[in-house]
Amino acid sequence: MTRLVLVLGDQLSEELTALAVADPARDVVVMAEVLEEGTYVAHHPKKIVLVLAAMRKFAAHLRGQGWRVAYRRLDEEGAESIVGELLRRAEEFGASEVLATTPGEWRLIRALQEASLKVVLHPDRRFIASRADFADWAAGKSQLRMEYFYRLMRKKTGILMEGEAPVGGKWNYDAENRKAPPKAVEVAGPLRFEPDAEVEEVLALVEARFGKHFGALRPFWFATTRAQALAALDHFIAKALPRFGDYQDAMMVDERWLYHSILSPYLNIGLLSPLEVCAAAEAEWQAGRAPLNAVEGFIRQILGWREFVRGIYFLEGEDYPRRNVLGHSRALPPLYWGAPTDMQCLSQVVRQTREEAYAHHIQRLMVTGNFALLSGIDPGAVREWYLAVYADAFEWVEAPNTVGMSQFADGGVVGSKPYVSSGAYIDRMSNYCGSCAYKVKHKTGANACPFNLLYWHFLDRHRGRFERNPRMGNMYRTWDKMEAEKREIILREGEEFLKKLDGGKRV
Incomplete structure (x- = not known):
């Protein structure tokens, strides 16, 4: 009996469990470009092109490996949902069973579980920690902290380890990775790939179907095959990794890449595996071509944080x-969709997001995320925005980063305190403030940095929740030492700013 083998757009890997348990001689791979997956949030056009182009090329690769592939293009006849397309193909091939690798979104898991045909969900083995591994580690713990999970992953894989001890004697070199922006960036950015005829075809399709979505479609330069993704990895390792650690938190006007890898889109759709990326970085340190602080900081993002947030997503439930x-x-302010703002940091990050479908982790956490949290924006709207606008955003990784790390909407499951700051942090880690219409040194007044006003406004209105937090006591003591009149001015001006925001006025 023929079975269908479902391969989703973020599962473009020969290591997929559903492929491993299937039989190329009798089973049919089903891949489908469906409208529902491009519109359940209004995904950035570049993200849609990346996924669709990579899907088409992966389907061709599977055919070359001897698989029968039933592939539905968006502009061809077919259903407009994954389940609908499975039902159509089941009738076409006389199949009554579907083999699937568990999706990375509860939305799709539920849809497959409720489908009117048998769907067998297999674990996704592309991750280092299985869902069961993470649940076992989390069991009985009152707090789940990435740092300790990361150490477990280091021991499990042996990466950057000498027996049971970390190389260099420390697990974490984060203290060395917080340098202010450099005077100049010596790398031109990630490796870029000129669209071939197949990518151009997808670009035209996306322009016609999704042209009204937020985001610039061209220029498009992402890798769309495993070979290209491996070349992008090699480029980062050779050119940018040695300086990555020093400036991983820095932000600069009109410098979009600094020394970042821009590999997360390829990891998250399956073109690269986490262990091969970590091993490539470790090899550079072993060869003496990259310092330990850079290599450890990079590996921690993948081996630690990426695995940790996936564990949280599935552990915490639907x-x-x-x-x-x-x-x-x-409500999410129009400035997140490109409306003019006088805040240089937000203007820079949103414009970069619109044009590149990318911003690095500190831009997301401490600029757009920080402003949303301080302003009291609905975390559901923030989550949908992040899911829509970034090429690497899939719910298993995006939701914990937004709901947990960025917006503290989970109450402390991911982070032990809210990641809020005044303008001083942005000033220290960027050169945005020097060309901003607001003055980061001004605490009150017409030209005061909005982050300065909103920071104290946030702490004041959430005092009942946070004043006993051991990591936030100093903030409240500082607030309490201010003169009463100054506190009143800050709160009043903060409230006035929020009213402007609510009124749709330029801020």
């Missing part, structure tokens, strides 16, 4: 993306 413990309800 309701996790919708949590909102702070009760924030403000």
Whole structure:
């Protein structure tokens, strides 16, 4: 009996479990470009092109390996949902069973579980820690902290280890990775790939179908095959990794890449595996071509943070993306969709996001995320925005980073405190503030940096929740030492700013 083998757009790997348990001689791989997957949030056009072009090329690769592939293009006849397309193909091939690798979104898992045909979900073995591994580690712990999970992953894989001890004697070199922006960046950015005829065909299709979505479609330069993704990895390792650690948190006007890898889109759709990326970075340190602080910091993002947030997503369950413990309800301001703003940091990051479908982790956490949290924006709206606008955003990785790390909407599952700051942090880690219409040194007044006002406004309105947090006590002591009149001015001006935001006025 023929079985269908489902391969999703973020599962473009020969290591896929569903492929491993299938039989090329009798089973049929089903891949489908469906409208639902491009519109359940209004995904950035570049992200849609990346996924569709990579899907088409992976389908061709599977055919070359001897698989029968039933592939539905978006502009061809077929269903407009994954389940609908499976039902159509089941009738076509006389199949009654589907082999699938468990999707990375509860939305799709539920849809497959409720489908009117037998769907067998297999674990996704592309990750270093299985869902069961993470649940075992988490069992009985009152707090789940990435640092300790990361150490477990180091021991499990042997990466950057000498027996049971970390190389260099420390697990974490983060203290060395917080340098202010350099005067100049010596790398031109990630490796770029000129669109071939197949990518151009997808670009035209996406322009016609999704042209109204937020984001610039061209120029498009992402890798769309495993060979290209491996070349992008080699480029980063040779050119940027040695300086990555020093400046991984830095932000600069009109410098979009600094020394970042821009490999997360390829990892998250399956063109690269996490272990091969970590091994490539480790080899550079072993060869003396990259310093330990850079290599460890890079590996921690993959071996530690990436695996940790996936574990959180599945451990916490289907309701996790919708949590909102702070009760924030403000609408997402138009500036997130490119409306003019006088805040240089937000203007830079949103413009970069619109044009590149990319911003690095500190831009997301401490600029767009920080502003949303301080302003009391609905975390559901923030989550949908991040899911829509970034090429590497899939719910298993995006929801914990947004709901947990960025917006503290999970109440502390991911982070022990909210990641909020005044303008001083952005000033220290970027050169944005020097060309901003607001003055980062001004705490009050017409030209005061909005982050300065909103920081104290946030702490004041959430005092009942956070004043006993051991990591936030100093903040409240500083607030309490201010003169009462100054506190009143800060709160009043903060409220006035939020009213401007609510009124749709330029801020």
